[in-house]
Amino acid sequence: MSQQLDLFFKPRSVAIIGASSVRHKAGNDVIRNILANDYSGEIYPVNPKGGEIMGKKVYPAISDLPHGIDLAVIILPAKLNPQAVRDCAAKGIKTMVIAAGGFSEVDKEGELLQAELERAVRETGVRALGPNTSGHVSTPCNFTSSFFPVGRIPRGHISYIAQTGNFATHTMRYISTFENFGVARVVGLGNKIDIDESDVLEYYSSDPETEAIFVYLESLKSPRRFIEIARETTRHKPIIMLKGGATASGSRAAGAHTAALASDDRIIEGALKKAGIVRIYKYSHLILAAKGLSAMPLPRGNRISFLAPSGAMLVTMSDMCQKFWNLEVPTLEEKSRRRLQEISPSYIRMRNPVDIWPSAMVHGMDFAYQEGMEAVLADSNIDAVVSILLINDETGVPDLQRIVDVARKYPQKPVYVAFSAEKKHMEPAKEFLETRGVPTFPLIEDPFEVLSILVQCRKYMDRH
Amino acid sequence: MTKKIDEIINNARRQNRKILSEYESAGLMTSVGISMAKGILAQNLTDVQKAAKEIGYPVVLKVCSPEVSHKTEKGLVAVNLPNEADLEVAFQKISEASPDKTGGFLVQEMVKGERELVLGMIRDPQFGPCVMFGLGGIFTEIMGDVTFRPAPLSETDAREMIGEIKGGKILDAVRGMPAVDIDSLIQCLLAVSRIGLECEEIQAIDVNPLVVQGSRPVGVDALVLLR
Missing domain, CATH: 3.30.470.20 (ATP-grasp fold, B domain)
Structure with a gap:
């Protein structure tokens, strides 16, 4: 299995069936994407018109292709796909990405067509992704089969499995243009006639390029297998999952209490816990938690400290830590507390969480944030630190290099940043900090929510 | 699994039932090691009284039929019966109220x-x-x-x-x-x-x-x- 999927993720050559010379057509964008990512393998465009596309010789028919191509990306109208699969198989191509929609997701006719496509895949013994998929991404191989203009996709160690077209398309575009982390592999599953979430998870599980796995699923094709693979995987790699789709309440075998209470959602909940998969509920966490994990290690535990320039933030975030996030805001060691007291005016009694405003008023922003963060990071009661930076023209932007330096001094402990005050300083600060390994988050709750997710990942890893 | 479970299930199958009676269900649970309240199945008042003596008062009396659900709501369960006299009264009441007596009565230890x-x-x-x-x-x-x-x-x-x-x-x-x-x-x-x-x-x-x-x-x- 793993070897077969290697052809998807490490193709040495690719045929584009339905290549197009017309700008903004899917069969054109796919080649543009492959080139934008500096793919070094051979590209074989196929189109009955022949000629050249972006300097590549176009083959008029699949039958004209040379033997031994690793992967075919088929971008043809739905009804042409079953034959294209057979033709590619006849040329010795063993793996394919089938992009077209118009199958079981639309109507009865589409269902029949999908059955025909499934037959073609089964009878030829090829491995197929899709149909109705936006493709996949494999940055270690500089490759993508996405037909959405994604541009160059940054390389990293996060991998996605998504039962939606948007990950290998506009979400990739968002990550590559707005965030400062990269991905290893991304797969849009489509209608899953052959390759399903369990196959991909199994590949990611032993993939050295993948350090954490994010999953968006609406249905499971082989639920028990998925849970079994995940249970093994979560011993060494975090899996974080958003389950989409309405949850029907169970009335499967009325008469028994157990049956009446067995809603799909409760059963999924139990299955994910068994597998050690951390369940999330917010779409944005698929990106924000990936950012946190990319830049910093998993927290060792749930004991956090945070610094904020506002009493209200200190109080409300502390409340939320306890009530919703399963994060502890413990008492500091005496030496750290004393250090905080030293850098603050004597009228305020310093403790965890840290009110950084009085110190900043006396000693300035740079000193206050650096010393405050250092004090809590050095504390052995603390597993992670959130710093809410006050940035604006009048009080200034705290010296960001100092924040980077202090975070680097404690590489075992995640340091996350959020902002308050003036918008115009936030984007440059985000850019500065993130490109130097300190992740920032748009809303002040976000870093805490991400820590809460990652603490759960750590718990699952430790339980084995 | 165990012979006892096969017996219970086969018996229900022969009678074309998909629901096991409480007595059968409890027997099945006991056979896999789950502690269940001690229970004896009886068909008439004399047997019920004998069973109660064996288990020891106070006892619970229930109608035992795979056809009857929501027994408590229908008045087909009497709990904490302290002696033979009260047991007899309960037996008469439950007999009258029950739509189906073919499954007999279950005399059960009162678990507190x-x-x-x-x-x-x-x-x-x-x-x-x-x-x-x-x-x-x-x-x-x-x-x-x-x-x-x-x-x-x-x-x-x-x-x-x-x-x-x-x-x-x-x-x-x-x-x-x-x-x-x-x-x-x-x-x-x-x-x-x-x-x-x-x-x-x-x-x-x-x-x-x-x-x-x-x-x-x-x-x-x-x-x-x-x-």
Whole structure:
């Protein structure tokens, strides 16, 4: 299995069936994407018109292709796909990405067509992704089969499995243009006639390029297998999952209490816990938690400290830590507390969480944030630190290099940043900090929510 | 699985039933190692009285028929009967009220405990046999404080399930009651997990309530549905 999927993720050559010379057509964008990512393998465009596309010789028919191509990306109208699969198989191509929609997701006719496509895949013994998929991404191989203009996709160690077209398309575009982390592999599953979430998870599980796995699923094709693979995987790699789709309440075998209470959602909940998969509920966490994990290690535990320039933030975030996030805001060691007291005016009694405003008023922003963060990071009661930076023209932007330096001094402990005050300083600060390994988050709750997710990942890893 | 389970299931199949009686269901649970309230099946008043003597007062008297559900609501259960006279009165009342007496009457040990749990199994179309654990008795449906896991359960899975119900504090030493024997509880969950895996003919199981007597969980009522 793993070897077969290697052809998807490490193709040495690719045929584009339905290549197009017309700008903004899917069969054109796919080649543009492959080139934008500096793919070094051979590209074989196929189109009955022949000629050249972006300097590549176009083959008029699949039958004209040379033997031994690793992967075919088929971008043809739905009804042409079953034959294209057979033709590619006849040329010795063993793996394919089938992009077209118009199958079981639309109507009865589409269902029949999908059955025909499934037959073609089964009878030829090829491995197929899709149909109705936006493709996949494999940055270690500089490759993508996405037909959405994604541009160059940054390389990293996060991998996605998504039962939606948007990950290998506009979400990739968002990550590559707005965030400062990269991905290893991304797969849009489509209608899953052959390759399903369990196959991909199994590949990611032993993939050295993948350090954490994010999953968006609406249905499971082989639920028990998925849970079994995940249970093994979560011993060494975090899996974080958003389950989409309405949850029907169970009335499967009325008469028994157990049956009446067995809603799909409760059963999924139990299955994910068994597998050690951390369940999330917010779409944005698929990106924000990936950012946190990319830049910093998993927290060792749930004991956090945070610094904020506002009493209200200190109080409300502390409340939320306890009530919703399963994060502890413990008492500091005496030496750290004393250090905080030293850098603050004597009228305020310093403790965890840290009110950084009085110190900043006396000693300035740079000193206050650096010393405050250092004090809590050095504390052995603390597993992670959130710093809410006050940035604006009048009080200034705290010296960001100092924040980077202090975070680097404690590489075992995640340091996350959020902002308050003036918008115009936030984007440059985000850019500065993130490109130097300190992740920032748009809303002040976000870093805490991400820590809460990652603490759960750590718990699952430790339980084995 | 065991010979006893096969016997119970085969007997129900011969009678073309998909629902096991309470007596059969309890027997099935006992055979896999779950403690159930002691019970004796009787067909008439004389036998009922004999059974009560054997079990020892106070006792519970219930009609025992796979056809009759919601026994409490229909007045087909009398609990905490202290002596023979009260037992006879209860017997007459229940006999009159019951739509079906062919299954006989179940005389049962009166299990005392304020804490009621529920234990169950359901064969899910996606995940296969899943074990359920939660708050039982009258709170089962009202609170819906239950949690599921696909079988097979490891001891860690069972422990996590027990730890994650919202009302989990009632398992601690509270209001003068001792803490629940968690290891016994784990064994109950594991037993249900095993039945789910090994007995494919069973569609669903309820042990409700699973009463905490002192610190030990004891099943007081059980229901087994066949596929």
